[in-house]
Amino acid sequence: MLSLVSEEIELYAEQNTRPEPEALQKLMAYTYEHMELPQMLTGRLEGRMLKMLVQLAQPKLIVEVGTFTGYSALSMAEGLPQDGKIITCDNDPDAQKVAQAAFDASPFGHKIELRLGEAIDTLRKLDAVIDFSFIDADKVVYLEYYETILAKTRPGGVILLDNMLQSGHVLHPDDAASKAIHKLNQIICKDDRVENVLLTVRDGVQFVRKKA
DSSP states (O other), X not given: OOOSSOHHHHHHHHHTSOXXXXXXXXXXXXXXXXXXXGGGSOOHHHHHHHHHHHHHXXXXXXXXXXXXXXXXXXXXXXXXXXXXXXXXXXXXXXXXXXXXXXXXXXXXXXXXXXXXXXXXXXXXXXXXXXXXXXXXXXXXXXXXXXXXXXXXXXXXXXXXXXXXXXXXXXXXXXXXXHHHHHHHHHHHHTOTTEEEEEEOXXXXXXXXXXXX
C-alpha cells in the first residue's frame, strides 16, 4: 500500500496520536518480522480511530471481515463495553494462529470470537443484529460483504470499509481491486439507505451509517 501523504506527515500524525498499548506494539513488530504482507496491518492511526469510534458508538455486536493478525480486532475490543462481542472472520490459518494467541494474551481478548473460513459464508449464516462492522478483506468481494452486512445492521448502525482509495488507483482504476472499490464508492454515495463520508485516513476509509 502506497501512502497518500508524505512520510513526514504520517510520522507527525502518529507522534501526535496517543500510543496503543504495549501488547499491540509488540503484535505490530511481530507481524512485520514474521508475516507476509505485513502492510495489511491496521496500524496506530487507524487502530486508535477504530477504538474511539467504538467508544462513541457503544455497540453490542461488532462484525469484522478480515482479521489478519488481530490488531484491528483488539483495537476495537479495547473500546468495547464489557458485555460487547466481536465476531471476526478470516480464511488464513497461519494468521489465525497469531491472532488467537494475541487474543488469548490480551485482557480484551475474551470479547473476540474468531471464525475461520470464507467470510461471506459466516456473514450469511449470522443470525444477529449488527451494530458496528469493519470490512478489510478481499476487495473484489467488498460489494457482497457490504450488502450482506447492511441487511443485518440495525438502523443507526455503522459500517467502516478500509482501503477505499486503493493507493490512489481509484482515480484511474486499472485492475480488479481498484475497479471494484471505485464502483462500490459510487454505489455507497448514491445509496439512499445510508449516509456516508469517504475519509482520507491512511488508504481511505468509508464511514457509513445506516439511516433510521
